[in-house]
Amino acid sequence: MAKILSIKDLHVDVASTPIINGLNLEIESGETHAIMGPNGSGKSTLAKTIAGHPDYKIKSGEITYMDHDLNDLPIEERSNLGVFLGFQYPIEIPGLSNTAFLKAAINAKRKYNGLEELSASDFLIDLKEKSKMVEIEQKFLSRGVNEGFSGGEKKRNEILQMLMLEPTLSILDETDSGLDIDSMKVVASGVNAFRNENTSSLIITHYERLLNYITPDYVHVFHNGVIIKTGDIQLAKDLEKRGYEWLTNP
Amino acid sequence: MSDIDNKNKEINEFLNKSYEYGFTTEIESETIPPGLDEEVVTLISKMKNEPEFLLKWRLKAFNHWKKMPQPDWAKLSIDPIDYQAISYFSKPKNDDGPKSLEEVDPKLLETYEKLGIPLHERAKLAGVAVDAVFDSVSVVTTFKDKLAEAGVIFCSFSEAAIDHPELIEKYLGTVVPVKDNYFAALNSAVFSDGTFVYIPKGVRCPMELSTYFRINEAKTGQFERTLIVAEEGSYVSYLEGCTAPMRDENQLHAAVVELVAHKDAEIKYSTVQNWYPGDEDGKGGIYNFVTKRGDCKGENSKISWTQIETGSAITWKYPSCILRGDNSTGEFHSIALTNNLQQADTGTKMIHLGKDTKSKIISKGISAKSSQNTYRGQVTMSKGAKNSRNFTQCDSLLIGSNAGAHTFPSIDVMNSSSILEHEATTSKIADEQLFYCMQRGISEEDAIGLIVSGFCKEVLNELPMEFAVEARALLQVNLEGAIG
Numbered sequence: 148m149a150k151i152l153s154i155k156d157l158h159v160d161v162a163s164t165p166i167i168n169g170l171n172l173e174i175e176s177g178e179t180h181a182i183m184g185p186n187g188s189g190k191s192t193l194a195k196t197i198a199g200h201p202d203y204k205i206k207s208g209e210i211t212y213m214d215h216d217l218n219d220l221p222i223e224e225r226s227n228l229g230v231f232l233g234f235q236y237p238i239e240i241p242g243l244s245n246t247a248f249l250k251a252a253i254n255a256k257r258k259y260n261g262l263e264e265l266s267a268s269d270f271l272i273d274l275k276e277k278s279k280m281v282e283i284e285q286k287f288l289s290r291g292v293n294e295g296f297s298g299g300e301k302k303r304n305e306i307l308q309m310l311m312l313e314p315t316l317s318i319l320d321e322t323d324s325g326l327d328i329d330s331m332k333v334v335a336s337g338v339n340a341f342r343n344e345n346t347s348s349l350i351i352t353h354y355e356r357l358l359n360y361i362t363p364d365y366v367h368v369f370h371n372g373v374i375i376k377t378g379d380i381q382l383a384k385d386l387e388k389r390g391y392e393w394l395t396n397p
Numbered sequence: 398m399s400d401i402d403n404k405n406k407e408i409n410e411f412l413n414k415s416y417e418y419g420f421t422t423e424i425e426s427e428t429i430p431p432g433l434d435e436e437v438v439t440l441i442s443k444m445k446n447e448p449e450f451l452l453k454w455r456l457k458a459f460n461h462w463k464k465m466p467q468p469d470w471a472k473l474s475i476d477p478i479d480y481q482a483i484s485y486f487s488k489p490k491n492d493d494g495p496k497s498l499e500e501v502d503p504k505l506l507e508t509y510e511k512l513g514i515p516l517h518e519r520a521k522l523a524g525v526a527v528d529a530v531f532d533s534v535s536v537v538t539t540f541k542d543k544l545a546e547a548g549v550i551f552c553s554f555s556e557a558a559i560d561h562p563e564l565i566e567k568y569l570g571t572v573v574p575v576k577d578n579y580f581a582a583l584n585s586a587v588f589s590d591g592t593f594v595y596i597p598k599g600v601r602c603p604m605e606l607s608t609y610f611r612i613n614e615a616k617t618g619q620f621e622r623t624l625i626v627a628e629e630g631s632y633v634s635y636l637e638g639c640t641a642p643m644r645d646e647n648q649l650h651a652a653v654v655e656l657v658a659h660k661d662a663e664i665k666y667s668t669v670q671n672w673y674p675g676d677e678d679g680k681g682g683i684y685n686f687v688t689k690r691g692d693c694k695g696e697n698s699k700i701s702w703t704q705i706e707t708g709s710a711i712t713w714k715y716p717s718c719i720l721r722g723d724n725s726t727g728e729f730h731s732i733a734l735t736n737n738l739q740q741a742d743t744g745t746k747m748i749h750l751g752k753d754t755k756s757k758i759i760s761k762g763i764s765a766k767s768s769q770n771t772y773r774g775q776v777t778m779s780k781g782a783k784n785s786r787n788f789t790q791c792d793s794l795l796i797g798s799n800a801g802a803h804t805f806p807s808i809d810v811m812n813s814s815s816i817l818e819h820e821a822t823t824s825k826i827a828d829e830q831l832f833y834c835m836q837r838g839i840s841e842e843d844a845i846g847l848i849v850s851g852f853c854k855e856v857l858n859e860l861p862m863e864f865a866v867e868a869r870a871l872l873q874v875n876l877e878g879a880i881g
Contacts, residue, residue: 198836201828226838238833243851251847252837259838291851308837 149176149213151316151347152197157208159189159196159372166192167372170208174316177344181358182351183383184369185391190351191235192372194320197349198232199225212316226252227259229315233305233322240292245304248292249274249311256312277310281337299330306337317341318349323357335360355387370395429486435459438586441486445555445590448562451569458575458585465579471742472771472803473711475684478649485587485620547603549633550595554622557593564595568626572655572692572719580651580713581688584620588653591622596631596662605861607636621652627662629695634665636864650709652687660695660722665703667860669868671875672708677766679738682710689716690746693725693754701728702745703859705868707875710739715773717746720754720782727756730856732868734849734875735768735800744773744805749782749815758789761853764800765876771803778815785814791821794852796845796876824852846873 152174159167166189174180182190196203197210199222210217217225240248254264265273278288281303293301302322309317319338323331338348338361350363358366358380366383368376368391376382376394386394429437438459442452467478544551550561558565575585596602627633650672656664666689675682685708691700702716718727729745747756756776764770776787793802804821826848834844850857850869857865 198832200832222832222835223838223840226836232836234833234836238827238830240830240833240848240851242854243847248834248837248847251839251843252834255838255840255843312837 150174150211151176151178151213152349153209153211155209155211157196157210158206159192160204160206161192161202165206165372166203167196170373172367172374174347174349176315176347177342178365179342179348179350179361179363180365180367181361181363181383182349182367182369182374183353183355183386185395186353188369189372190369191320193369194232194235194318194349194351197225197230197318198222223255224259226312226314227256231309231312231314231317233302233309233317233319235321235324237293237296237301237305239294239296241294242291245288245290245292246274249308252308252312274311278307280310280340281307282333283307298325299327302326303330303333303337306334309341310337315345316347316349318351320351321353322350323352323354331357332360355383358383368394428484431484432481433459433483433485433587437485441587441589444486445558447555447558448566450562450566451558454570454575455586455588458582459587461576462579462582462586465582467579471713471773472769472805473713473740473742475711478684480583483649486589543603547600548597549600549602550593551606552593554588554591554593554624557624561593561595564626565593565624568624568655568657570655572657572690573653573688578688580686581653584622584651584653584688588620588622591624591652593623594625594633594635596625596627596633598628599630600628601631602633605634605636607638619648619650619652621650623652623654624657625655625664625666626657627659627664627698629659630661631659632663634667634861636667636669636861638669638671638864638867648682649684650686652689654687654689654716656689656691656700658691658693658695658698658700658725661697662695663699663701664691665701666691666716667703667864669705669860669864669871670708670712671871673710674708674737674739675710677737679710682739683708685709685712685714687714689714690719691717691727692719693722693727693751695722695725696751697724698722699726699728701726701730701859703730703856704732704743705856705860705871706731706733706741706743707871709741712739712741712743714743715745717748718756720747720749720756720785721751722754723751724753724755725751726754729756729758729760730859731760732763732853732856732872733761733770733772734763734765734872735770736765736875737768738766739768741769742771742773744771744775746775747777747787749776749778749785749787752781752783752785754782754785756785756787758787758791759855760789760791761856762791762793762802763796763849763852763872763876764793764802765796767799769801769803771805773805773807775807776809776817778810778812778817780811783812783814785812785816787815787817789817789819791819792852793821793823794849795823795825842873842876845876849873849876 154170154172157167157170184190192203205218212230215228250270257264283303293304296304305322322334362380366378366380367374429440435456438455442455573581575582594606625635656666658664672683672685693700700718704716706712716729720727727747733741733743735741744760745758758774760772762770762772772791778785791804795802802823806819808817830848831841831844834847835841849872857868860868
């Protein structure tokens with residue numbers, strides 16, 4: 148198995164406040180990792196840092212993705228190399244259709260990788276199939292990016308983008324928050340469809356319930372910017388019953 | 398260096414990208430020496446072999462202009478213009494009227510190539526008839542035959558003055574009278590050339606008509622005159638696009654466009670304007686002071702203006718509609734984009750005179766860096782304009798924290814049955830929007846282009862397909878990295 152992501156002694160500040168304090172994490176191809184933890188433990192910070200958000204400053208440590216030192220790479224290049232972030236709060240871009248946005252994204256990635264632009268018909272066939280998978284109606288695709296979408300629609304749209312962009316590493320930042328049970332099942336089936344031996348997922352969640360549908364290989368508990376415990380799905384079930392107190396305040 | 402500084406530096410590098418179309422074609426020109434008096438006006442008219450009435454009309458305009466002060470009510474700061482330092486006429490030499498593209502000076506064709514207007518291809522592929530104005534004299538006209546078959550007249554203004562004097566005499570100055578305003582009066586006196594379009598009764602013009610304007614000669618003001626007449630039940634869509642080469646001194650452009658729509662006629666007028674805006678210190682650049690007005694003369698007539706304004710150092714322009722005929726419709730769709738030290742004061746006037754008249758105004762202003770972008774609009778519902786309606790939507794998008802967006806709507810209602818709606822928004826490109834796009838692999842400059850084209854969607858949709866593509870590219874080029 149190939150190493151996809153390797154994080155070593157990572158320290159990250161946000162607005163001069165240390166949030167991640169010496170994190171270590173290794174993800175190999177084909178693996179699904181879940182990160183759980185109470186609010187403010189630094190879960191989303193990790194997601195944004197890997198994606199390269201300018202507000203999240205790496206003070207020390209390394210993030211290696213495949214053979215690349217992510218620290219050196221611009222945001223779009225990380226994406227074009229196969230790093231995908233499913234946003235906790237997907238952004239609206241009024242007037243820019245979902246279709247046009249997706250096409251621009253896919254062709255940016257193809258161009259980066261020395262491929263020709265996708266033909267309009269290939270693109271549309273792929274889009275139709277994948278939007279069906281996440282139960283997004285065709286008419287939504289001609290609307291502005293996330294414009295007037297409900298919470299559940301926005302999250303399903305994130306999964307659609309993931310499926311279309313076919314990343315190597317998918318980071319889903321609280322994709323389950325605010326979802327009703329039906330939307331959650333749709334999201335989970337999208338994520339499961341994405342899983343194979345060449346892809347990896349990092350699923351950040353506050354609750355265990357999403358993990359009933361996406362069984363992770365590892366569950367990590369985050370606290371004060373470090374992993375304080377690692378286990379399997381049983382750990383998630385324990386957390387559901389007992390909360391975080393017994394780990395964070397033993 | 399802090400990250401903000403870093404980011405600003407990056408942005409500045411983007412924004413400082415120089416004007417792509419800054420080149421000058423070396424072609425000998427016949428130019429009247431600078432200066433303006435009755436003699437010059439007479440000389441212009443004589444050089445063009447104009448009929449007597451036109452000379453008289455020019456002189457009348459000139460005498461009005463002399464007595465008028467340059468207006469100063471716009472939210473623009475304009476360096477004083479020395480009207481005596483301007484040359485009022487120039488034309489490329491060897492101009493014995495080329496009959497085909499082969500006869501055209503290859504250098505001219507090269508210029509169009511650089512501008513991305515491969516005339517012959519464009520003409521063939523897109524079915525667009527192009528009346529290219531190089532400096533002041535039309536040098537290429539295509540598709541004349543096909544248009545002639547339909548009875549459509551599409552020619553340079555100079556030709557029309559000689560071949561169709563009765564139509565010129567009948568309509569010239571009826572929509573924008575010589576006394577209308579300072580720049581219109583100046584144009585009326587010295588206009589060099591332009592376009593004349595006449596669509597006969599019941600004819601749907603078989604193709605989009607398009608004219609490319611280009612200012613080429615140093616210190617040569619460009620005074621275009623366009624007149625479009627659509628007879629009863631006819632339809633025409635007209636496109637106008639412009640770029641200009643780089644120049645150090647300000648070049649004055651004071652065009653006049655008059656549209657006349659008779660009963661049941663429709664005129665769609667689209668403009669993509671990308672004149673040299675000056676450098677990042679505001680040096681050079683075109684002064685674009687234009688009067689555009691349409692007269693919805695007959696019942697059920699319709700005039701719609703669509704404009705994409707990205708160029709010029711200063712834009713002063715209000716394409717307007719006089720809704721005279723009952724049940725007539727006026728529309729104004731505008732995108733005005735300013736960057737660096739550009740200033741734009743643009744908008745429209747919808748003057749409702751007939752009953753059941755309708756107007757719609759969609760204005761999108763985008764301002765980056767230290768530019769100033771003003772929407773100025775007037776909607777008037779006269780006493781007789783019973784049951785008339787207006788809808789106005791003014792949206793401003795700010796990029797960076799030094800740019801200005803201003804909105805001056807004016808509404809006068811003199812009857813009690815008309816309905817008016819006005820909506821306005823101001824927004825800023827958010828860092829999170831950019832991050833979202835970039836996380837999806839899209840570069841910052843492409844992201845800005847996409848966000849802006851989304852913001853402008855309603856207006857871009859009004860453009861004919863091939864122009865919409867061009868306009869999107871233009872917005873993107875003019876906004877690369879414009880974030881801060």
